[in-house]
Amino acid sequence: MTLKHRLTSFGNRIGVWLFRASDGRLSGSRKNPVLLITTPGRRTGIPRSTCVRFLDTADGYVVWGTAGGAPQDPDWFRNLRAATVADLQIGRERLQAYPHELVGVARDRVWTDLVLVRAPGVAKYTRRTARTIPVAVLRPISAGGPPEPP
Numbered sequence: 001m002t003l004k005h006r007l008t009s010f011g012n013r014i015g016v017w018l019f020r021a022s023d024g025r026l027s028g029s030r031k032n033p034v035l036l037i038t039t040p041g042r043r044t045g046i047p048r049s050t051c052v053r054f055l056d057t058a059d060g061y062v063v064w065g066t067a068g069g070a071p072q073d074p075d076w077f078r079n080l081r082a083a084t085v086a087d088l089q090i091g092r093e094r095l096q097a098y099p100h101e102l103v104g105v106a107r108d109r110v111w112t113d114l115v116l117v118r119a120p121g122v123a124k125y126t127r128r129t130a131r132t133i134p135v136a137v138l139r140p141i142s143a144g145g146p147p148e149p150p
Helices: 003-021 075-082 104-118 120-128
Strands: 034-040 047-053 055-057 060-064 086-090 093-102 135-140
Touching: 034 060, 034 075, 047 060, 047 075, 055 104, 060 104, 075 093, 086 135, 093 104, 104 120, 104 135
Parallel strands: none
Antiparallel strands: 034 047, 034 086, 055 060, 060 135, 086 093, 093 135
């Protein structure tokens, strides 16, 4: 594990602790909202939590895995791909959601028309990596069944 990876992991643990300790009150800002997502580890099954930026949409919550422009997708997103359900906390609200990774044209459309429009600062991460930044929709279970692919 590199020093950068260790520091990122340590920073994530602090962020998760702060989110939980404040019951979500210290969860980003109106301009940069953050949710706490918990999914089972894809190899261990142990619940893993991280704080991620999101955008609220009519279809659910859109999240993306920049990993700061790293060459590989972040662990939390790889865990999300393997999960059938994700536990979320947004502010003080706790809920479960069905994750659905967007691919191809659907991913490109959401990335360009939503993420880059409402969170333009993330564009810098695409310049730091050759990989496509993954995007997913988290559809609250209370909204019905798993999301249909767009």
